[in-house]
Amino acid sequence: MSEVTRIPVGTDYDVLVGQGTTAHVAELLPTGVARVLLVHGEPLAGLAAPVLEALRGAGVEVHVAAVPDAEAAKTVEVAADLWGRMGRAGFTRSDAVVTVGGGSVTDLGGWAAAAWLRGVAVVHVPTTVLGMVDAAVGGKTGVNTAEGKNLVGAFHPPAGVLCDLEHLTSLPPADLSAGLAEVVKGGFIADPRILDVIESDGGGVQDPASAALREVIERKIAVKARVVAADLHESGLREILNYGHTLGHAIEHHSGYRMRHGEAVSIGMVYAAELAHRSGRIEADLLERHRYVLGLLGLPTSYSGADFEELLEALRRDKKTRGSMLRFVVLDGLAEPGRLEGPEESLLQEAFAALG
Known part of the structure; x- marks a missing residue:
């Protein structure tokens, strides 16, 4: 061993x-x-x-x-x-x-x-x-x-x-790449070193035997371990692990789960970054870094598989929703997760249109 x-x-x-x-x-x-x-x-x-x-x-x-x-x-x-x-x-x-x-x-x-x-x-x-x-x-x-x-x-x-x-x-290469979406998530919400490794060796992290893949896997596990140890029941901090999942889960559900989870989360992270940028919370370069890093892994960063209204009902059933108020995990900066609560529907639609 x-x-x-x-x-x-x-x-x-x-x-x-x-x-x-x-x-x-x-x-x-x-x-x-x-x-x-x-x-x-x-x-x-x-x-x-x-x-x-x-x-x-x-x-x-x-x-x-x-x-x-x-x-x-x-x-x-x-x-x-x-x-x-x-x-x-x-x-x-x-x-x-x-x-x-x-x-x-x-x-x-x-x-x-x-x-x-x-x-x-x-x-x-x-x-x-x-x-x-x-x-x-x-x-x-x-x-x-x-x-x-x-x-x-x-x-x-x-x-x-x-x-x-x-x-x-x-593991089929497409499944390995899709799983790396969750690794990328850890880079954006907590450990930017993950993003650095992917940007410097995007091919290496897709090699099952590589030291680069092992490093980013261990780093992402460590991110999650710290968060769940502090908040097992998702009463506050743990919500940051849902970055990209609000729209991602809605897309999965709409597709009848034919889309891989990581692929849907990849789109969801770009959507969350669009929301953050359009509400003045992050700069354009951090938004574009989402598309760049995910693109290196062959993950989707655009979406045209449904109209926004078709996804809205699933968004309202998201676990982070409180009453009728939609809530999204967004970034206030690299490795600085925050919440966007009760956004105007026009903002949601504009960000969704940008995915097209």
């Missing part, structure tokens, strides 16, 4: 980052776990096999559940199937869930663990950039409904997160 970076999330748990770390998954389970429900996406049986072997080698009874790929996994029906499996196997509060997959599997498995007996332990083994830097860290869990994304869920921190960078070698 290569050198492992250990990133603490407060005093609650650690995120381990390295290559060839999967064999150590059982070490992250709490003491006394007798049974594990191993949840993985249907296409990822090969990546789940070493996790299954490691758990059984540690003497754990393992029940395997393959779930639909991507956002199709995040439904109440799929979660209910997981609860049924745990019930038939006699899972108690001292047992656990282990997830292997991307952000959708992490969200689903985490929520299944949060709800079963009002909370059992969960360990995440994310296999995508998005899962490693975002979904697996912070304890946000949930599923989608017909009305929108992630509207049903719970805060349920994991017992540990294991990021085996070898998993990224099998």
Whole structure:
């Protein structure tokens, strides 16, 4: 096993980052776990096999559940199937869930663990950039409904997160690039070094074996770890992690989740930067830096897939909305996130038109 970076999330748990770390998954389970429900996406049986072997080698009874790929996994029906499996196997509060997959599997498995007996332990083994830097860290869990994304869920921190960078070698390039949108987000809201690395080596950060990719992954995890340790339940500070997500989630929902999450967030960040610039909060050069950095990664910075009115209803259901007042995370400067509350609809429309 290569050198492992250990990133603490407060005093609650650690995120381990390295290559060839999967064999150590059982070490992250709490003491006394007798049974594990191993949840993985249907296409990822090969990546789940070493996790299954490691758990059984540690003497754990393992029940395997393959779930639909991507956002199709995040439904109440799929979660209910997981609860049924745990019930038939006699899972108690001292047992656990282990997830292997991307952000959708992490969200689903985490929520299944949060709800079963009002909370059992969960360990995440994310296999995508998005899962490693975002979904697996912070304890946000949930599923989608017909009305929108992630509207049903719970805060349920994991017992540990294991990021085996070898998993990224099998990730399709488009998925790797899409996951980097969340990394870019961390650069704009908190750690500009991330942007510097991408600007100096845009190709390198898209190489699964590169030191540049590992550095920006670890930096983004550290950003999220600091934020969620200070504000687990999103009562204030944690909202900054939603930068680009307000419009991004609306676009995802409108597309029927055919657009990758990172691609939608990329567009959403440009939109948030347009709002900030048009309301006098940031200069034009910072707005254009969004387009430049995201463009280096091949991510979209424009959008013409829907009219603004088609997205407005989904915007109003965003988790940051209070009553009828829309709220957006914007920048007041590089690494200076703030809030834009109750903007005029004309401003929203002008910023949206600029995406075209």
